[in-house]
Amino acid sequence: MNRSSGRSGGANLPSLRHHNASLVLDLLRAAGERGISRLELAERTGLTPQAVSKITTRLRAEGLAAEAGRLASTGGKPRTVLRLVPDAGYAVGLHLDRDGTTAVLVDLAGTPVATRTTPLDLGAPAAEVVGAAARAVQTVRADAPGTEDHRVFGVGAALPGPLDHTDGVLHRVTGFPQWDGYPLREALAERTGLPVVVDKDTNAAALGLALRAPDGADFAYLHLGTGLGAGLVLGGGVHRGARTGAGEFGHQTLQLDGPPCGCGGRGCVEALCLAAVARGDLAEAARVLGTAAANLVGLLDIGRLVLGGRTVAADEDVYADGVRAVVEERARREGTGPAVPVTVAPGGDRPVVEGAAHLVLAPLFGRAGEPPAGPGGLAAPPY
Amino acid sequence: MNRSSGRSGGANLPSLRHHNASLVLDLLRAAGERGISRLELAERTGLTPQAVSKITTRLRAEGLAAEAGRLASTGGKPRTVLRLVPDAGYAVGLHLDRDGTTAVLVDLAGTPVATRTTPLDLGAPAAEVVGAAARAVQTVRADAPGTEDHRVFGVGAALPGPLDHTDGVLHRVTGFPQWDGYPLREALAERTGLPVVVDKDTNAAALGLALRAPDGADFAYLHLGTGLGAGLVLGGGVHRGARTGAGEFGHQTLQLDGPPCGCGGRGCVEALCLAAVARGDLAEAARVLGTAAANLVGLLDIGRLVLGGRTVAADEDVYADGVRAVVEERARREGTGPAVPVTVAPGGDRPVVEGAAHLVLAPLFGRAGEPPAGPGGLAAPPY
DNA sequence: GCACTTTGGCAACAGCGTTGCTTAAGTGGC
DNA sequence: GCCACTTAAGCAACGCTGTTGCCAAAGTGC
Secondary structure (H helix, E strand, O other), X not given: OOOOOOOOOOOOHHHHHHHXXXXXXXXXXXXXXXXXXXXXXXXXXXXXXXXXXXXXXXXXXXXXXXXXXXXXXXXXXXXXXXXXOHHXXXXXXXXXOOOEEEEEEEEOOOOEEEEEXXXXXXXXXXXXXXXXXXXXXXXXXXXXXXXXXXXXXXXXXXXXOOEEOOOOEEOOOOOOHHHOOOOHHHHHHHHHOOOEEEEEHHHHHHHHHHXXXXXXXXXXXXXXXOOEEEEEEEOOEEOOOOOOOOOOOOOXXXXXXXXXXXXXXXXXXXXXXXXXXXOOOHHHHHHHHHHHHHHHHHHHOOOOEEEEOHHHXXXXXXXXXXXXXXXXXXXXXXXXXXXXXXXEOOOOXXXXXHXXXXXXXXXXXXXXXXXXXXXXXXXXXXX | OOOOOOOOOOOOHHHHHHHHHHHHHHHHHHHHHHOEEHHHHHXXXXXXXXXXXXXXXXXXXXXXXXXXXXXXXXXXXXXXXXXXOHHHOEEEEXXXXXXXXXXXXXXXXXXXXXXXXXEOOOXXXXXXXXXXXXXXXXXXXXXXXXXXXXXXXXXXXXXXXXXXXXOOEEOOOOOOHHHOOOEHHHHHHHHHOOOEEEEEHHHHXXXXXXXXXXXXXXXXXXXXXXXXXXXXXXXXXXXXXXXXXXXXXXXXXXXXXXXXXXXXXXXXXHHHHHHHHHOOOHHHHHHHHHHHHHHHHHHHXXXXXXXXXXXXXXXXXXXXXXXXXXXXXXXXXXXXXXXXXXXXXXXXXXXXXXXXXXXXXXXXXXXXXXOOOOOOOOOOOOO
């Protein structure tokens, strides 16, 4: 039973079946090419081996799972290894950044099979940007043969700035007022003929990283690029909050009555941090970022911190070490156990595009987030 | 299904039954004395009317629900109103504060039926404090006749400072080093013969307020007393984090390199806020509190803020207005809709004791939190 | 008094995971 | 080479879930 918001849902037999199937499918996905045996699935889900057998039989019949070799015997019949069938479905990830667009086609396992990056000014007229984005989607689909229409589940689009994840309407992409109130989801769905999900870049990246994490622990993804934002993963899914605006990390006040910030406030982390970057004092930038991160860790008792974004990518170790130092010092003071690990997400901005594709795939695996709706409407999931 | 942490749980028929029964029971509880009809239960849960009939029949057979009158007809057979039977079970709430202990016996509906407050120095030897607490529990049970042993589900204990909710061991109650590592749950369970759950005072209060809230929206409870802490309610349940230490709100850095705080850090909200209180500048205290609160609202996109604690209770309006002003100004700047409402929890510290009792009751209603374990062990819930 | 509406229980049912047992497929002793 | 043993996985029967179709109960309104 899932950490979805609200408490409406009564459960019936189909929802129970779907829940367990998602759970198994998620474990298969997490196991990757290594695969996983039926008995291990049973142990991990708490279901009986017989129930897992029934569920995997259905998944195999639907082409989502397949047997793939067997393990060494431990004194009896050896376990059969099951694997997710990656090409049972695909999704498109789309990253609309301030100065360029990247589209990626990933398979069910999350592996990218085609990528395209094109320069694109997010400040151009909306119709132009949407048109270019739709073309990028078509291109990346054409790049990968054998991915017919019905096997592409949808498009996940990630972009900076506040937006409403539920209805896919942008609020106010910082610096580009023409996007205010623009129904991006609808427009993209119409142009691509595919279901579309829209989310903030930080949320997309966080979701992608969450699906790759071996443990299910809560973590925060801190993205430092042209701005500073966060994606929060609580309980296995992205935490979006009441109005899907969570992750407003950059305009956290870190210095009461400090220097003015572009947002109109004073002493925001983003302003302090980027000012330090601008004057070349990366150690100070890392210290400021670390202080805000430590605030977050204390407030939510988060288990892990992941840094990302272009600015971080340029000097990974400086930021990782600087943030780690602040977090460790605070943990020592409070004496509540070892400090949380601090890592850097590899690949600069790449986690954003790949995570965007996961906006579409995640619901299949029971991860938080409602399935996308739109024209060519996503039929009931194949299981 | 439920926002529990981790993603282990496969679901079977008993768990499905339990889930739906909890859901119905929670709606009955929320309806209070007003009651609720079968058909409304069906609408709210999404279950069929027939399923609700079956579930409520079981609940009535077990003495947890009862029919209570009927509504006006709308042209046909009038709806029958169902209500929770409050005296079907009880729980004890215990608030161990720095200078006193309060115990309360509440019924299944959360209504207090007996209260006792005794002065008690939390700095006294552990055995002494536990003994006095256990006596308080016995006293409050004796105060309410007709509440035999098997109908008291357990004791929920709330106290300040970091602790491990999972195993009930205290970490370091600020200012009282003798509690460091003390297994409070075990000790209290042994002395009272009842299952015990231990949690931070802020979490207990937040849980109690969450159960009373009409909507299921996320909110934060900010407690300003001798210290400053927060309780977070996300997705209907208390968010405790990886090591059950979430809510560390007071030692959030709000002023880089600011004045030193007792915790060893610099520029913590708690230090800034309490310093302002000490010099009588309540408006500034409220502004500082509001700034930290606005950080929290932005980060989590929380839907509501509730203030509490003795310091707030002494000047409710000053704090409510001061915090509201900061939050509203930030909302205006960011332009993401109306600011979140700011209210004060009535009754000073009372939400803490009553919320403590809910630590025991909440699992019955499917709210986050594992059921208590301990001697005299809580048998399977009565439904 | 009769037609109609709405509530809510009864009975039959489909489908879920579970249990008990059987078959498959290995290892290791002799 | 054979047999006893162990472990994995499927088959069949089962108990229990919510669902569906139907009917009795209990009102309103002409």
